[in-house]
Amino acid sequence: MRRIAPFETAPEAALSGQVNVDLSAISDNIKALRKRTDAPHFMAVVKGNGYGRGLIDVARTALEAGADWLGTAQLSEAVALRRAGITVPVLSWLYLASQTSATIREALEHDVDVSLGSVRQLEVLAGIARHVGRPAVVHLELDSGLSRGGARKEDWAGLVAKARAAEKDGTLKVRGIWTHLAWADVPAHPGNAAAVAEFEDAVREAHAAGLEPQLRHVSSSANILDRPEFHFDMVRAGLAIYGLAPADHLNPADFGLRPALTVTAPLVMVKKVPAGTGVSYEHQAITHEPRYLGLIPLGYADGIPKGISGRSLVQIAGRKVPVIGKVCMDQFMVDLGPDAAGIDVGDIAVLFGDPASGAASADDWGAAIGSHGDEIISRIAPRLPRVYQSSAYECPDYQEEAPSHVH
Secondary structure, eight states: EEOOOOOOOOTTTTOOOEEEEEHHHHHHHHHHHTTTTOOEEEEEEEEHHHHHHHHHHHHHHHHHHOOOEEEEEEEHHHHHHHHHHHHHHHEEEEOOOSSOOOHHHHHHHHOOOEEESSSHHHHHHHHHHHHTTTEEEEEBBBBBOOOOOSOOOHHHHHHHHHHHHHHHHEEEEEEEEEOOOOTTTSSHHHHHHHHHHHHHHHHHHHTTTOOOOOOEEEEEHHHHHHOOGGGEEEEEGGGGGOOOOOOOTGGGGGGGGOOOOOEEEOOOOOEETTTTTTEGGGGEHHHHHHHHEEEOOOOGGOOOOGTTOOOOOEETTEEEEEEESSSOOOOOEEEESSOOTTTTTTTTEEEEOOOTTTOHHHHHHHHTTOOOOOHHHHHOOTTTOOOEOSSOOTTTTTTOOTTTOOO
16 A cells, blocks of 8 residues: 655655655564563654654554554654544653643643653642643653653652652552663663662662552663563663664664665756766865766755765665765755766665665664764654555555645
């Protein structure tokens, strides 16, 4: 099945490039990950618009594949899942304690679990829960060394005591306790074992205070693959769902995972230039012999990083060609070599996708700019249409063909 998600842009945008989302790959990846854990619960993390692949589509696919929890960073995405009719438990973990009560209230009214890592957050949530007329369901977060969200060890006892008091007065219900490891993407690092030991102490302290959380969760994608002893009651799968490497030493293909996203664009122009021709802004690239150049209608406004200049990452007609010159806002050039036989305007360039097909991966692109594939996929602009492909997935919210305003 192939369909195009609705988007509100000029018709020409559909011809500039597209993001091809393989929902069957997401489904297969989740099934492969589930086989690697004995944890009774599996959270599919769909933050960042499903890592750039489409929040609702990814969420529904994940649930059909066996996930029984969903995770978002922002409350707005959690509420969007509810508005789409998704009823499974959802945890959202990033919000301001001073955020408008309307935003938090809406999340609580939609039965969204929220993370709680400070007494100040607790006081805000408890106050809103009183107005809503039902307890806020929370997961207490321990800062086990990441120094990001959560309560530090020295603040944990105070948070636990306040949470228990709020449970007694009916404004709070602690469903889980969780942490995120500072060395999550280096599973063998000794800091992970130390953090998990601190986490287990925090759980015992919570029990001693009278809390009875149903869920303990620590593991993200790399830990699912490499540290089964950290799985506890639930694992949180993010990058691995999408076929990306959650750690430098982990090759997704070794675990039966494959990329779920391919970005393509047509060649809109091919031209021959003589030796000594400057290419793009400031002529940072100059041809040393006659060359054919190809023009691709994507640029940094679409999420193409400037750092890929000079890298042979783009696949056209079965061969890799280098990006030449500076990446522009809406377009960039590739060097097709001294002989462009077999390449013509309209040919499809694969920017990144499944290495099994000969394409560069998003992780290859990340390495080219000194980063990782997750940064690359998160850059992809909303203006690029998402085309969904799956042999089994059905979604009644979209038509089989593009709507009338898409040509």
